[in-house]
Amino acid sequence: MTEPQGVALLGSTGSIGTSALRVLARQRDRFRPVALTAHGRQAALAAQVAEWTPAYVGLVQGDAEAPATWGRGPDCLVAAAEHPDVSIVLNAVVGAAGLPATLAALRAGRRVALANKETLVVGGALVTATARAHGGTLVPVDSEHSAILQCLAGRQPHEVRRLLLTASGGPFRQWSADRIAAATVSDALRHPTWQMGSKITIDSATLANKALEVIEAHHLFGIPYDRIEVVVHPQSIIHSYVEFVDGSVLAQLGAPSMELPILFALTWPERIPDSGVPAFDPVALGTLTFEAVRHEAFPMLGMGIAAGRAGGAAPAVYNAANEAAVALFLAGALPFGGIPRVVEGALTALATQPGDTLEALWAADAAARAHVHGQVGRGTA
Ligand code: NAD
Ligand code: MG
Numbered sequence: 001m002t003e004p005q006g007v008a009l010l011g012s013t014g015s016i017g018t019s020a021l022r023v024l025a026r027q028r029d030r031f032r033p034v035a036l037t038a039h040g041r042q043a044a045l046a047a048q049v050a051e052w053t054p055a056y057v058g059l060v061q062g063d064a065e066a067p068a069t070w071g072r073g074p075d076c077l078v079a080a081a082e083h084p085d086v087s088i089v090l091n092a093v094v095g096a097a098g099l100p101a102t103l104a105a106l107r108a109g110r111r112v113a114l115a116n117k118e119t120l121v122v123g124g125a126l127v128t129a130t131a132r133a134h135g136g137t138l139v140p141v142d143s144e145h146s147a148i149l150q151c152l153a154g155r156q157p158h159e160v161r162r163l164l165l166t167a168s169g170g171p172f173r174q175w176s177a178d179r180i181a182a183a184t185v186s187d188a189l190r191h192p193t194w195q196m197g198s199k200i201t202i203d204s205a206t207l208a209n210k211a212l213e214v215i216e217a218h219h220l221f222g223i224p225y226d227r228i229e230v231v232v233h234p235q236s237i238i239h240s241y242v243e244f245v246d247g248s249v250l251a252q253l254g255a256p257s258m259e260l261p262i263l264f265a266l267t268w269p270e271r272i273p274d275s276g277v278p279a280f281d282p283v284a285l286g287t288l289t290f291e292a293v294r295h296e297a298f299p300m301l302g303m304g305i306a307a308g309r310a311g312g313a314a315p316a317v318y319n320a321a322n323e324a325a326v327a328l329f330l331a332g333a334l335p336f337g338g339i340p341r342v343v344e345g346a347l348t349a350l351a352t353q354p355g356d357t358l359e360a361l362w363a364a365d366a367a368a369r370a371h372v373h374g375q376v377g378r379g380t381a
Contacts, residue, residue, distance in 0.1 A: 007090055009033050009035065010037045010101055012036040014092055017038075022259060034086055039093075042062055058071035089111070090113040091112055094200070096319060106134055108136070111136070120219045122316045142216060146261035146264055147261075172298075194258075211318070214304070237285050239252050303340065313352075318368075328373075
């Protein structure tokens with residue numbers, strides 16, 4: 001019997017983090033969490049540490065009572081990713097804050113099971129080049145990208161005509177644009193099919209999440225933007241499609257649970273038995289339906305894809321402005337309809353900044369956050 005592989009779980013207290021620990025609890029022969037990190041939920045992290053006794057623990061914002069042996073500050077993510085006992089880094093941090101750890105893990109030649117899609121939105125070209133240069137591997141956790149990876153198995157790039165990402169449409173799928181603009185925080189947090197952290201739940205309500213995912217798919221699979229499309233599928237059973245050049249279309253299906261894509265990102269290209277995923281019952285799942293995106297009601301989708309196409313610093317500006325806008329919305333400082341307004345303002349001002357180095361990308365990120373706060377502070381949002 002071979003030793004279990006060491007996993008660094010970044011963002012262990014979050015929605016993906018806790019789902020991942022449920023998967024790891026069923027797969028103790030194969031995997032062992034050897035590093036855990038969290039942002040500020042010290043008590044939740046301490047409970048996980050008591051259960052799993054990892055070799056490394058990091059807490060970005062710990063108080064005086066955090067054990068002295070724990071890593072502190074933003075650098076603890078990189079320390080966890082570089083820990084010698086680690087062979088797979090499961091990056092389940094939210095936001096651009098996850099990028100340095102992804103780069104560190106790839107530089108160390110490790111597998112990155114990537115939930116942190118913002119990593120590829122901010123630094124896509126840099127991240128894929130780092131993986132190539134150092135032999136690191138990126139495997140998606142995001143359900144759409146996991147579906148595409150599964151459909152692409154054994155195929156060559158020239159055989160692919162189109163990727164079709166499914167979107168649930170979020171809680172405002174059938175709302176008018178005026179009603180959406182006035183949506184409250186509790187309206188926006190009521191996702192119809194997925195239980196997730198608050199930032200991605202708001203992104204799913206604006207459809208910014210799908211723009212981030214189109215950019216993520218572009219970098220992961222090397223497919224041009226004009227061959228990546230989005231279709232609304234409210235039941236979230238078909239996780240995405242791949243259309244091939246002969247017209248054949250493959251899809252991957254399953255109940256909306258992140259545990260399967262998390263496990264697959266750890267075991268890819270192999271599949272292993274897992275008792276945690278419910279048996280597929282098409283009759284119980286019922287009717288599957290599809291709709292076109294209502295772009296006029298969800299401007300964040302087109303704006304994000306345009307930023308991806310523009311390249312350079314534009315996707316980093318879009319991402320950072322969106323992160324700042326979502327935080328302001330959740331804090332009650334910006335109406336829902338203000339999110340696309342301030343992101344558009346930041347893109348208009350900053351999208352043509354240089355984005356060819358990590359330093360330039362961080363400068364664009366910081367400028368975009370400041371621009372959003374400036375618009376809200378001046379009352380122009
Ligand atoms: P979450 O808010 O529930 O959890 C985030 C985790 O990251 C927490 O452990 C938190 O402590 C940590 N964290 C937050 N900010 C941090 C920072 N600045 N530095 C270090 N650690 C930080 O979020 P989530 O829903 O689990 O999402 C995590 C990532 O996975 C996001 O990029 C999201 O888009 C992606 N994702 C999530 C789902 C889902 O079902 N939740 C599905 C697909 C992709
Ligand atoms: Mg997704």
